[in-house]
Structure formats: C-alpha cells, structure tokens
Amino acid sequence: MLFLNQLFRSRGNGYIRHFILVMIIAGFTSSCSNDKEASTGSKTGKTIITYWCSSNAHEIALARELVEAWNKGDHPVQVKMQPIPASQSSEEVLLAAIAGGTTPDICSNMWPGAMDEFVNAGGLVRLDQFPDFYDYNIERVPEVLMETFAASDGHYYQLPWKTNPTMIMYNKRMFRDAGIEELPRTYSEFLEAGAKLTQDRDGDGHIDQWLGYRNIKPIWWQRFFDYYTFYVAASGGLTLFDGDELVFENEASIAVFELFRQIYKNGYFPITEFTGDQFIQGNLAISITGPYAISHVEKFKPEGFEYDFFPVPVPDDHEGLLYTYGDHKNIAIFSTTEHPEETWEFAKYLISKQADLRLLELCSQIPIRKDLSIDPYFSEYFNQRTMMTKFAEQAILTRGVDGAAELKEIFDAISQEFEACAIFDARTPTESIHRAVERSKVIIEWNRAK
Template sequence: MKLTTFLLLLLAIGTLGSCSTDSQNKDDITFWSSNASQEIAFSKYFADKWNEEQNAKVHCQPIPEGQSSEEVIMAAVVGRTTPDIYANMWQGLVEVYAKSGVLIPLDTISGFTDFIRARCGDKIIKEITSSDGHIYQIPWKINPFMTIYNQKEINKLGLEGAPKTYTSYLNAGRAFSKDTDGDGYIDRWIGDTEVKNIWHQRLNNFYPLYLGASHGAPLVKDNKAAFNNEYAVGVFAFLQELYKNGYFAKESNTVGSDKFLAGSTATKWTGAWDVSYLERYKDEDFEYNISHMPVPDDHQGEVYTYADPKNMVIFNTCKNPGLAWQFIKTLIDDSGDLKFMELSGQIPRRQNLKENELFINLLNRYPKLIPFVDQSEYVYGTDNCEVLIEVLDIISQEYEFCVIHNKKTAEQAITDAAKAVDVLLGNF
C-alpha cells in the first residue's frame, strides 16, 4: 500500500520535526520586537551582548506576524501568552491594558523614575502617566509622519521640493499624474494612501493631516467626538479631490510592487523608518528628500504631525520585572539609542537629542534623518481614549466612502463619523 507508507512517513517526519522546543530557564526573558528587519537586528545585537554576560538569558523574537501588531498583542493578552517585554506598543493602547491589569507599573521598580526623567523630561513623563498615577510604559521612539518625495520627478515639475499646501499639492498632482504609455489609463500618480479599510492605515494619512491643519486638535474630548470641524472636513475634501481626479492610485499596496520605488508615485507619507527601507531597496540613481505634510493654504505657524509613538511595556506574565528593566535600560541608554537610530533610522524619544555630541555625529552621517529630528519637536501622540481603535475604524469607513469612492461630501462624511463615534461612546 504505497499510500499508507506515504502517510506513515509523513507522520514520522512530522513527529521528529516538532518535538524540539528549547528549554527555558525560569528567569529568562522573552522580548518581542517589531516586525521590521532593522529592529530585529537591533534587539538581537543587544540580546547577544546581554547573554554573554548574564545567567538569565534574553530570548528575542519579532512579534508574531499578523495583520496588525495590535491584534496580535490583544490575542496574546487574552490567551495569556504575552512576552515579558514588548518593545513596540502603540501608545494608544497602553491605557486599555493598564486598566485591565496586565501591565507592570514600572514606577514601582527602583531607579526607573529617575532614569526616565533624565532621558525624556517632564513633558513626556506627564504624557505617559496613566490616570491612576502610575507609569506603565517606557517612551522609546517616534516616527513623525512627513512627505518623502522623489527629487528628480519633483524637479521635472519645476518645483524645488514637495508641495507644502493643499492647493500646490493638487497642482502638482495635476501636472504629474499621467498616462505615460498611452494605453488610456493613468499609470503615474502624485501619491497614494492604502485603500483597504483598516483602521491603523488612517494614522498614516488622515490623522497627521488633521493634526497639521488643526495644530493638534483631539479626535475625542470629554468622551465625545471632537473632530467635527473645518480641519477634518478640509482633510477629507483635499484627499477626496486627489482621488476624484485620479491624482492618487486607487489600488491597494498589496497588489504589485512598491510604486514609489518604481517611480510611479512621486510622494509618499511616511515615518522615519522609511529612510532605511528606501536605502535598502532603491536603485542607485534614485534621489529622495523630505518635507512636512501638506497643510491648508492659509495655514499659520508650525506644522504639527502625528508622532507614531511606540513604547516598551513589561507584561505581568514576567517573573522578574526588575531584571527585564535592567535589560531595557541597555537598549535606551546613550549607546542603545545611538545604535537604534543608526540601525533603524527611527528617532529615540529623548530630550536634547540635537545638543548631544554623539547624536550630532550620527546625524551628520545620516543627513536624511535630520528633517525627522527637526519635526519631532512638533508632534502629537494619540488621544487617551479606550476605544480609539473603534473610533479610527469608524473614520476609516467614512474615509472609504467619501475620500476614495466619492460617495458623499466631506461634510457629510465627517458628520456621520462624529455621530457614529458619539453613539459608540454613549454605549461605553
């Protein structure tokens, strides 16, 4: 019986392959980094260094692959399979987990508060302190959202740099978006946003534009929707115009290859991590630069943007939080932050970065990061709202209807979203 032998063979291979799970010391620390290859390399570098000197080992691994890291962490919390340390926690979720009691209050660890105060300063300390007075997160890094643009293509339009206001951006869109091969379809766009209706995608486009236009207005205030204003409407109308005229590509980024690298989009809205990504995958003669995201034509003063703060937390499944903190300290002291910035191109959340000799030297070697460092003084994080994910989901729904498919006006979409958010908050 050929088939039974085949099946038995499979069984044998399967059993052999799956028996080995590495044994773990009880004091060992599991550390989840983000999924980005640079951050995997960063955490491995420091874990190896730590493991050479210490008895309790650090096992680092990227967060398991998933549609969003937030979804994976939530599942781990529910299944009680959280790591000891997670290094890429979205600030918008810390309060939720703190309230449900799965995080270690870090200010109870000796030496923590002094270290953090020295690193971050009082303003950030205030921002990260939970409503119960404890601190559950270690401010780690930010990635201010900005416009990265293809220098050569922008020059061809007769512009020096990326367009900085809505009108000039639309004009650039009109000039750049074209059917280059004459098949009757536009194949070159000024930019794009992910069209899939996924809530966290709106943190990359709608939210930073909204913060920029409104000088940092909240989405939710006093348990009510606070975004039913001219700024949100303006952002929706601006983006809707881009899609309606075909200046933005309407296809999900999961289809086909990277449009920006291929030169078929001229700008993209993204954070500092993109610099190391571009450096890795770009052609040699590809040139890019960075400027702030577009703002309304009559905008006055500084341009704020979304900081995308990602922080470290210690889960209560950790047996030895003190030791975990000792390890975290090696990641965020001068040499840790320096190495991090060099490997990942992201901005450590520490004060006086531009006055520190070490970082000045680094920035001189990586000048593309300077705009992000400059921008990082004008950033906002997220509102302190327990159902922020659902708020963003509601906005994302309206975004799809209004911005991408032009099914309603910007005013209508924002009003509908605000109504839905109020219903949601009333329920909670």
C-alpha cells in the same frame, strides 16, 4: 526527525503498535507543551526572558543585534527574541496574548493608544515602582511629553522609547522633471503638484505615474498616515479627544476629507492595491511616511535614486506651527513575567545611548531624547544625515493618539467614512465627518454603559 521516521515506519499491522503509537503521540505532545516552561526555567543555569520586537525587517535586525550583545555580556538573564506575530495589527495579538496569559516578558512595540485597555486588564507591570524609573526618564524624555504617557491612574506602565514623525517623502528627480521648483506647503500647491506629477509616461492612454498612494484597505491604523497626519497638521496639533469629549467634527477634519476627495477624484492617488513598492520603482512621486522609510529606501533603491522629505501640507489659510502625527512606540513589561527586576534591567539597556544610536543607524527611527540634537554622542550621526535632522527637529512638534480604550473602533469608523467620502465620493465631507462622530459616540456609549 528520527521520531517522525519511526512514526511513519510503525504504521502498519498489529494493534499493539497502534496503541504504542498513540502513547508516543500523547507523550510527545505533552512533552512539547512543557517545552516552553523548560526553556524559561533554568536549563543553562540562567534565566531566559522572552522579548517581542516589531515585525519589520530593520527592527528585527536591531533587536537581534542588541539581544546578541546582551546575551554575551555578564547578565543574570538571557534574552530570547521573536518578532511580534502580528497579521493586520499588533494590538489584536497582544490583547489575545494577555487573555491567554501567553505574553512575553517584554515588548517594544507598544502603541500608546492601546495602553489603557492593557492596564485595565492588569496585563502590565507598573514601571514607576522601580526606584530608578524617574532618574532614567527625566534625563531622557521632555517633561511635557512624559505626562502624556501616564495611565489614567497616574502611574507609568510604558517606557517611552521612540517616535516617528510623519512627513512627506518625495522623489527629487520626478519633481524636477515635472517642473516643480518649490515644495508644496498648502493644499492648493499640493494639488497643483499632483496635477503635474500624475502622468501617462509611455502614452498608452493609461496613467502610470502618480502623485502618491495610500493603502485603501479599511484597516483602522492605516488612517494614521493619511487622515490623522493631515488632521493633526491642519488643526495645529489637535487630537480626536479633548478630555472625554470628541472634538474632531471641525473645519480641519472637513478640509482633510475634501483634500483627499480631490486627490482621488483627479486620480492623483490611484484607487488600487499595489503589492510591490511603487515609490522605489519610480512610479509614485511622494509617500506619506516616517523616518524608518529611509532605511527601507536605502536598502532597495536603484542607482541614482534621489529623495528627500518635506513637512505635511496644510490648508491654504493655515497659520502657526506645523505639527504632525508622531507614531510613538514604547516598551512595556508584562505581568506574566517571573523576573520583573531582570526584565527592567533589559528594558533600560534597550533605551541606553548605545542602543539609541543603533536605533538611528539601523532603523533610522528617532529615539525619544530631549538632547538628541545637542548631545555630541549623536552629533556625528546627524551631521552626516540632513534628512534625519529634519525628523529630529520635527519630533518636537508631534502629536500621538489619545489613550482611549475605544480608539481602534473610532479609527475604524473614520476609516469607513474616509473610504465612502474621500475615495469613492459617495458622501460630502461634512456629512461623513458628522457620521463618523455619531458612530463614535454610539461606540463609546456602548462600551462605557454599565
């Protein structure tokens, strides 16, 4: 601050002062640029590593608490945390950071869908080189799931951390008031509930209560929480790819597009952009979301607000298990780190039992642990929270996304068609799905052409 004052004062007469001013500026800027290196160096005698966490408030609170506890303990490295500087998506930031060599040492918001790209760029540290990698993960991660986290070279670059099964959160009082006794399980029941729940409460001729709402901005990852969630459920656990082949041009996709087309056509979801949280304000009956919503609702809900969750509805003729989209977020160490061993120690700390319990308590998110429902360490937590038990049970029946490098663009293509067909009713579902697949093929062809 003192410096700035001087800078103001020295503006005036005399050219020597101007030269000095410029020298100071030059000196200050270069000293600032060294700031970063100095802090990662050994100023306090301890090494400092940087940790990026997700930018939502609950995970920041968790990261802050864990980092503070870590820094108090006797560890060779100190950790500095900051939320990932994401605007529309974390992946765009990480990609640019890898290019710029400005990645942190460790990040806990790694979306498996983008891993291939990062691995190909040599941006990540291979984690199975650490001798205790498997020890840790065999104890924690179900074997079937573990394989899905391997990169295309067979090695592991991500530490499985948490999953968030997507379910339908609903406002109990609104369902009661609308006379809905049984929770909707099929598309017809879901649409029926929509008809009952979408109302004009104050009778001014304008609808002011809806079944639900989705952000209609054409941002690729928004489709995880409408199209993709319903697609995974309707298809009985398919993803977009089977090996290298696109498989989503099928009955399930068409049914999902048709469902949302009905929803928007009948006004059960408004075509709008809400800026406040309308579910908590009691204007929306449902929200398609993960367990993290519990922390959010608990923090902001008005008195007497009752809510619960039910599984994602499926087409009327659906048979078999109820799958859903599981929003996995994992931990990765970046190859820019100068302290891989120490960072690995911190990574293990982030997935320790204590940390996992805090993840449950602070963020209400599900750590990937096969013994979650039987381990007595967690049983007290789940005994008090039936909603979280639902998620823990659903977690077994989840599907993530495929690890294809073009996935963002494919979801972008789906997003375009979802908007055209489901929201604005400009194309039929069959046509739209076909166009999305064709566009995806073009994208893949372009990206893989030599």
